[in-house]
Amino acid sequence: xxxxxxxxxxxxxxxxxxxxxxxxxxxxxxxxxxxxxxxxxxxxxxxxxxxxxxxxxxxxxxxxxxxxxxxxxxxxxxxxxxxxxxxxxxxxxxxxxxxxxxxxxxxxxxxxxxxxxxxxxxxxxxxxxxxxxxxxxxxxxxxxxxxxxxxxxxxxxxxxxxxxxxxxxxxxxxxxxxxxxxxxxxxxxxxxxxxxxxxxxxxxxxxxxxxxxxxxxxxxxxxxxxxxxxxxxxxxxxxxxxxxxxxxxxxxxxxxxxxxxxxxxxxxxxxxxxxxxxxxxxxxxxxxxxxxxxxxxxxxxxxxxxxxxxxxxxxxxxxxxxxxxxxxxxxxxxxxxxxxxxxxxxxxxxxxxxxxxxxxxxxxxxxxxxxxxxxxxxxxxxxxxxxxxxxxxxxxxxxxxxxxxxxxxxxxxxxxxxxxxxxxxxxxxxxxxxxxxxxxxxxxxxxxxxxxxxxxxxxxxxxxxxxxxxxxxxxxxxxxxxxxxxxxxxxxxxxxxxxxxxxxxxxxxxxxxxxxxxxxxxxxxxxxxxxxxxxxxxxxxxxxxxxxxxxxxxxxxxxxxxxxxxxxxxxxxxxxxxxxx
Ligand code: ADP
Ligand code: MG
Numbered sequence: 001x002x003x004x005x006x007x008x009x010x011x012x013x014x015x016x017x018x019x020x021x022x023x024x025x026x027x028x029x030x031x032x033x034x035x036x037x038x039x040x041x042x043x044x045x046x047x048x049x050x051x052x053x054x055x056x057x058x059x060x061x062x063x064x065x066x067x068x069x070x071x072x073x074x075x076x077x078x079x080x081x082x083x084x085x086x087x088x089x090x091x092x093x094x095x096x097x098x099x100x101x102x103x104x105x106x107x108x109x110x111x112x113x114x115x116x117x118x119x120x121x122x123x124x125x126x127x128x129x130x131x132x133x134x135x136x137x138x139x140x141x142x143x144x145x146x147x148x149x150x151x152x153x154x155x156x157x158x159x160x161x162x163x164x165x166x167x168x169x170x171x172x173x174x175x176x177x178x179x180x181x182x183x184x185x186x187x188x189x190x191x192x193x194x195x196x197x198x199x200x201x202x203x204x205x206x207x208x209x210x211x212x213x214x215x216x217x218x219x220x221x222x223x224x225x226x227x228x229x230x231x232x233x234x235x236x237x238x239x240x241x242x243x244x245x246x247x248x249x250x251x252x253x254x255x256x257x258x259x260x261x262x263x264x265x266x267x268x269x270x271x272x273x274x275x276x277x278x279x280x281x282x283x284x285x286x287x288x289x290x291x292x293x294x295x296x297x298x299x300x301x302x303x304x305x306x307x308x309x310x311x312x313x314x315x316x317x318x319x320x321x322x323x324x325x326x327x328x329x330x331x332x333x334x335x336x337x338x339x340x341x342x343x344x345x346x347x348x349x350x351x352x353x354x355x356x357x358x359x360x361x362x363x364x365x366x367x368x369x370x371x372x373x374x375x376x377x378x379x380x381x382x383x384x385x386x387x388x389x390x391x392x393x394x395x396x397x398x399x400x401x402x403x404x405x406x407x408x409x410x411x412x413x414x415x416x417x418x419x420x421x422x423x424x425x426x427x428x429x430x431x432x433x434x435x436x437x438x439x440x441x442x443x444x445x446x447x448x449x450x451x452x453x454x455x456x457x458x459x460x461x462x463x464x465x466x467x468x469x470x471x472x473x474x475x476x477x478x479x480x481x482x483x484x485x486x487x488x489x490x491x492x493x494x495x496x497x498x499x500x501x502x503x504x505x506x507x508x509x510x511x512x513x514x515x516x517x518x519x520x521x522x523x524x525x526x527x528x529x530x531x532x533x534x535x536x537x538x539x540x541x542x543x544x545x546x547x548x549x550x551x552x553x554x555x556x557x558x559x560x561x562x563x564x565x566x567x568x569x570x571x572x573x574x575x576x577x578x579x580x581x
Contacts, residue, residue: 010076010129013076020103021099021100021103021104022103022104022107022150024052024161024162024167024170025048025051025052025053025056025150025161025167025170025171026052026167026170026171026173026174027174028052028056028104028108028147028150029046029048029052029056029058029171029174029175030174030178031100031101031104032056032058032145032147033046033058033174033175033178034100034178035058035100035101035143036058036060036062036142036143037178037182037185038062039060039062039063039064039142039143040062040063041060041061041062041142041185042061042184042185042186042201043060043061043185043186043187044058044059044060044061044185044186044187044188045058045059045060045187045188045189045190046058046059046175046187046188046189046190047059047190048168048171048189048190048191048192049191049192050164050192051163051164051165051166051167051168051171052147052150052167052168052171053149053150053158053161053164053167054148054149055146055147055148056146056147056150057144057145057146057147058143058144058145059142059143059144059145060142060143060144061141061142062142062143063116063142064114064115064116064117064141064142064143065114065116065143066116066118066119067119067122069116070112070114070122070124071124071131073101073112074101074102074105074110074126074129075102076098076099076102076103077098077099077102079098102129104147105126105128105129106128106129107128107150107151107152107153107154107157108128108147108148108149108150108151108152109125109126109127109128109147109148109149109152110125110126110127110145110146110147110148111123111124111125111126111145111146111148112124112125112126112143112144112145112146113137113139113143113144113145114137114139114142114143114144115137115139115140115141115142115143120136120137121136121137121138121139121140122134122135122136122137123135123136123137123139128152128153168191175187175189175197176211176250177250177252177257178257179197179199179207179211180204180207180208180211180250180252180284181252181255181256181257181286182255183199183201183202183203183204183206183207184201185201186199186200186201187199197210197211199211204234204235204284205217205220205222205235208220208235208284212248216237216241217439218439219237219238219240219241219282220235220236220237220238221235221236221237221238221324221325221327221328222234222235222324223235223236223285223320223321223323223324224324225316225319225320225323227316229289229293229309229312229313229316230287230288230289230313230316231287231288231289232285232286232287232288232316232317232320233285233286233288234252234283234284234285234286235283235284236267236281236282236283236284236285236321236324236325237281237282237283238328239271239274239275239281239325241282242271242275242276242279242280242281242282243279243280243282244278244279244280245280246264246280247282248280248281248282248283249264249267249280249281249282249283250283250284250285251263251264251283251285251287252284252285252286252287253287253288253289253294253305254287254288254289254291254294255286255288258305260305262310262314263285263287263313263314263317265314266313266314266315266317266318266321267281267283267285267317267318267321268280268281269318270317270318270319270321270322270325271321271325274325283321285317285321287313287317289307289313293307293308293309294306294307294308400412401541401544401545401548402544403422403538403539403544406535406536406537406538406539407421407422407423407535407536408420408421408422409422409425409539409544409547409548411548415571415572416569416570416571416572417569417570417571417575418567418568418569419567419568419569419570420547420548420551420566420567421535421564421565421566421567422533422535422537422539422544422547423532423533423534423535424560424564424565424566425547425548425551425557425560425566425567426528426532426533426547427528427529427532427560427561427562428528428551428554428556428557428559428560428561428566429528429547429550429551429554430493430524430527430528430531430532431524431525431528431560431561432554432555432556434474434523434524434527434528435520435521435524437473437474437475437491438470438473438474438520438523438524439473439520445475445476445477445489445490445491445492446475446489446490446491446492447477447488447489448487448488448489448490448496451486451487451488452486452487452496452499452500453484453485453486453487454484454485454487454500454503454504455483455484455485456483456484456485456507457483458483460504460507460508461483463506463507464480464485464507466519467506467519467522467523469519470519470520470523470524471523474491474523474527475489475490475491475492476489476490476491477489485503487499487503493531494531498530498531501530502527502530502531505526505530506523506526506527506530524561525561525562528561529561533547551566551567
């Protein structure tokens with residue numbers, strides 16, 4: 001018998017390989033967006049027609065390609081991302097097999113335009129893997145790639161595509177995953193001529209809200225744990241927000257979306273007792289792990305992953321999620337837009353790699369530093385709707401509360417002395433109430449008989465335009481004519497005489513807030529600082545009581561909006577030690 005083994009022509013092998021990479025329009029979109037991300041784009045535009053069956057276009061402002069590289073990019077195993085086998089184990093870019101474009105081109109009609117630093121723009125057109133034409137292009141930046149008529153030359157596969165509705169859903173899944181893991185990139189998404197997403201560069205929580213809608217805002221619980229094995233961050237959705245589907249489950253390992261049963265299970269197990277039957281928790285979990293400890297190459301679509309240390313990772317994720325749920329249960333998340341570190345106000349637990357344990361103290365209260373066990377009963381009194389404090393109710397004594405140095409409020413309970421910084425305490429109270437007004441849009445203002453007129457500088461105007469919504473939502477009614485501001489209403493709680501100072505003070509601040517801080521947070525912080533009771537101010541008993549009562553009704557009574565300690569306590573031992581020491 002003569003030899004029967006043949007090497008397949010490359011167009012046939014590419015078509016076969018295409019089956020692995022290109023299952024449907026959404027898999028093409030994923031490869032294209034990932035290439036744009038790898039090219040360091042900061043702006044990516046996606047244009048889809050007929051659920052991607054007739055057009056998938058991705059336009060980026062990335063590094064682009066030379067004319068030669070454009071040709072090479074369609075050859076199998078052509079990649080700029082790895083050159084030796086070790087690279088695979090430490091790869092940080094999205095794609096690296098160098099087969100996506102070759103596979104896609106073999107089953108579709110492709111037009112690509114690109115420009116890079118050194119050359120003029122270029123255009124090439126490829127049908128079914130064959131170069132059809134090329135010419136100069138006047139593209140100004142980055143790369144634009146159009147994939148038309150997917151599977152036009154493999155009718156069996158084209159017929160296999162599902163309805164537009166189903167294919168578009170897959171496309172949106174892919175888009176959501178990439179948009180969530182890259183909030184630093186601006187995305188626009190146009191479906192059949194209609195822009196359905198415009199996502200500006202933003203922080204992660206904003207990105208999640210931009211995609212899933214305002215309702216998700218108050219359901220996000222921040223999670224943040226660092227351990228020797230992995231760092232876990234992101235958001236977990238409150239148990240009340242769980243769904244019958246798993247559609248709100250996102251896990252990213254080293255910023256790459258993955259599916260992993262054991263990770264889902266470890267999160268699910270953390271919710272035990274908190275979910276109704278048949279409901280699934282929601283989460284946006286980012287796991288950062290040494291890339292040499294994982295193998296992402298186990299599946300061509302790279303959404304599956306193998307970890308070297310499954311068991312420990314399981315426990316770490318499980319404990320971290322429990323930890324953040326524990327914190328939320330005792331102090332509901334009012335505003336996640338602020339620095340998430342503030343939500344974890346007690347010491348973060350460093351999980352040991354071998355046997356991670358994270359304790360959840362469901363009894364957490366502002367007095368947990370006290371040694372006296374009985375003290376756990378106190379917060380109920382603080383939080384009661386009565387305005388009268390009952391710190392000393394065991395002895396039926398009158399409340400002991402007084403001010404010292406015109407700066408601190410001193411109070412006592414059964415066995416401890418509490419010394420509260422009046423300025424910081426008031427900042428905290430105002431901060432939380434301003435945030436609440438902003439988020440609930442609960443306007444609470446008084447009309448001014450004579451509007452106040454203020455003239456703004458260009459810089460102030462710029463900042464004002466950024467935080468105009470916050471001004472409104474807190475109770476300011478302001479109209480702007482040229483650079484002249486007319487203040488018509490002001491929030492309750494702000495003195496008429498102070499208005500000018502308050503506004504100037506807010507608008508003179510440099511707004512260079514890091515991503516974790518929202519404009520709302522910035523605004524509430526500034527305003528609380530400006531309008532709070534200052535050190536040196538003498539307070540009457542009512543005012544002192546007001547501070548103490550309201551402070552301990554706050555979500556986070558321990559720390560000021562700028563993370564300063566608001567009060568200290570001296571318990572029996574502390575005091576006795578002073579005498580024995
Ligand atoms: P891989 O991404 O695995 O390297 P691909 O087939 O997806 O393989 O892409 C091949 C090469 O084409 C990439 O390595 C990259 O150099 C280049 N390339 C593809 N898309 C772009 C883009 N949008 N911008 C710049 N270069 C790109
Ligand atoms: Mg790629």
